[in-house]
Amino acid sequence: xxxxxxxxxxxxxxxxxxxxxxxxxxxxxxxxxxxxxxxxxxxxxxxxxxxxxxxxxxxxxxxxxxxxxxxxxxxxxxxxxxxxxxxxxxxxxxxxxxxxxxxxxxxxxxxxxxxxxxxxxxxxxxxxxxxxxxxxxxxxxxxxxxxxxxxxxxxxxxxxxxxxxxxxxxxxxxxxxxxxxxxxxxxxxxxxxxxxxxxxxxxxxxxxxxxxxxxxxxxxxxxxxxxxxxxxxxxxxxxxxxxxxxxxxxxxxxxxxxxxxxxxxxxxxxxxxxxxxxxxxxxxxxxxxxxxxxxxxxxxxxxxxxxxxxxxxxxxxxxxxxxxxxxxxxxxxxxxxxxxxxxxxxxxxxxxxxxxxxxxxxxxx
Numbered sequence: 548x549x550x551x552x553x554x555x556x557x558x559x560x561x562x563x564x565x566x567x568x569x570x571x572x573x574x575x576x577x578x579x580x581x582x583x584x585x586x587x588x589x590x591x592x593x594x595x596x597x598x599x600x601x602x603x604x605x606x607x608x609x610x611x612x613x614x615x616x617x618x619x620x621x622x623x624x625x626x627x628x629x630x631x632x633x634x635x636x637x638x639x640x641x642x643x644x645x646x647x648x649x650x651x652x653x654x655x656x657x658x659x660x661x662x663x664x665x666x667x668x669x670x671x672x673x674x675x676x677x678x679x680x681x682x683x684x685x686x687x688x689x690x691x692x693x694x695x696x697x698x699x700x701x702x703x704x705x706x707x708x709x710x711x712x713x714x715x716x717x718x719x720x721x722x723x724x725x726x727x728x729x730x731x732x733x734x735x736x737x738x739x740x741x742x743x744x745x746x747x748x749x750x751x752x753x754x755x756x757x758x759x760x761x762x763x764x765x766x767x768x769x770x771x772x773x774x775x776x777x778x779x780x781x782x783x784x785x786x787x788x789x790x791x792x793x794x795x796x797x798x799x800x801x802x803x804x805x806x807x808x809x810x811x812x813x814x815x816x817x818x819x820x821x822x823x824x825x826x827x828x829x830x831x832x833x834x835x836x837x838x839x840x841x842x843x844x845x846x847x848x849x850x851x852x853x854x855x856x857x858x859x860x861x862x863x864x865x866x867x868x869x870x871x872x873x874x875x876x877x878x879x880x881x882x883x884x885x886x887x888x889x890x891x892x893x894x895x896x897x898x899x900x901x902x903x904x905x906x907x908x909x910x911x912x
Contacts, residue, residue: 551751551752551753552683552684552687552751552752552753553752553753554752554754554756554760556687556690556691557687557748557751557752557756558760558763558764558767559687559690559691559694560686560687560690560825560829561742561744561745561764561768562690562694562764562767562768562771563690563693563694563697563821563822563825563826564686564690564822564825564826564828564829565741565742565744565768565826566767566768566771566822567646567818567819567821567822567823567825567826568642568645568646568738568741568826569738569739569768569771569772569775570771570772570775570795570818570822571646571649571650571653571793571795571796571819571822571823572645572646572649572738572874573734573735573738573772574772574775574776574779574794574795575789575791575792575793575794575871576734576871576874576875576879577589577731577734577735577772577776578776578779578780578785578788578789578791578794579789579875580727580730580731580734580875581727581728581730581731581734582723582727582785582786582789583716583717583718583719583720583722583780583785584720584721584723584727584728584731585731585776585780585785586717586773586776586777586780587720587728587731588727588728588729588730588731588732588734588735589731589735589769589772589773589776590773591728591732592731592732592735592736592739592769593735593765593766593769595732595736596735596736596739596765596769597762597765599736599886599887599890600742600758600761600762600765601758602890602894603742603743603745603746603761603890604756604757604758604761605894605897606746606890606893606894606897607745607746607749607755607756607761608755609622609897609898610746610749610750610755610897611755612749612750612752612754612755613750614750615746615747615749615750616628616632616836616837616840619631619632619893619896622896622897623896627892627896631889631892631893632837632838632840634885634889635743635747635837635889636834636837636838638740638882638885639830639833639834639837640830640834640853640856640857641878642741642830643826643827643830643831643834643853643857644856644857644858644859644860645874645878646823646826646827646830647668647671647672647675647823647827647857647858647861648860648861648865648870650671650819650820650823650827651664651667651668651671651861652792652867653793653796653819654667654671654816654819655667656792656793657793657796657812657816658813658816664861664862664864665862668858668861668862671823671824671827672827672854672857672858674824675823675824675827675828675831675854676828676831676850676851676854678824678825678828679827679828679829679831679832679835679850679854680847680850682832683748683751683832686825686828686829686832689825690825693821693825696817696821697817697818697821697822700814700815700817700818701774701818704778704798704799704802704814704815705774705778707801707802707803707804708778708782708798708801708802711782711801712778712781712782713781714781716780716781716784716785717777717780717781733879733880733883734879735769735772736883736886737878737879737880737881737882737883737886738772738879738882739765739768739769740882740883740885740886742761742764742765742768743886743889743890744829744833745761746893747833747836747837748833775794775795775798778795778798779791779794779795779797779798782797782798782801783797792867796812796815796819799811799812799814799815800812827857830853830857831850831853831854831857832850834849834850834853835847835849835850835853838853
């Protein structure tokens, strides 16, 4: 029996699973590139993303309630199908690798420096795999439960650190010219390509998405980048924040509750784990959906293989400095162009005549 979900439930899932990447992954690289102007880059990228999201919506509108694999195979032919599915699968695996690596590194640095790396890695991926194996219903219900807590904690830390912030740090702008801002725009746009996940989830909804829902989701995700970025700049200054490995996390160390309670950054660990587990689990689930389209009985095996592939750099203890250089130099730029090209290709495919008249009635789970 196929379970259909509401648009609001999908928003909860994506805000929790994609929002963590905006906190953990994007902000350090954005601050390194754009510095004080990082918040301006976010605003400019948001305007561009609103335009891009309209084209994404046109593709979603063409799909209707048809599963992405069925729609793409019928509209794009076998060659187009395999090219696009391979590209999306590769993107998901890289994104999953990044969040596993950064989560393990965060836990190792701040909480369990003496614990063997293998214990942290396998504990995390077993938890994520278990959530993915339980299915989308479990992921959505967990998101509905966890997101309000995560959001309250995020709002709480922003208010509790107001006295430690100097908002004059946000100015002056463009002291290094416009080039850093442009590079910052590429990072924000490249990191927001995750929104293409909507293509893989729309058929699970009770009714297709409208543009308003897509725009609201994008606005909220942009806000999840803007808030911690401004908080990091005003709390630590643009140069110090740019040198921090996890600047959004460091803000928790400024929190004081009354005169006697501090060191409440364990709450940040809850935020991190809630988002990271959900993001990793969702990627494992979607990778199995893409690859296992015609191999339903092998989906669990595909999940195991995908999980191990994504955990491999962490298991091999790849140098953090080297990993961040690779991500900073290549990932966001390639992700930017991948998003543009895949959107253009799907937009063209969306207007191809259907090969099967009854494809809209197909119901693939």
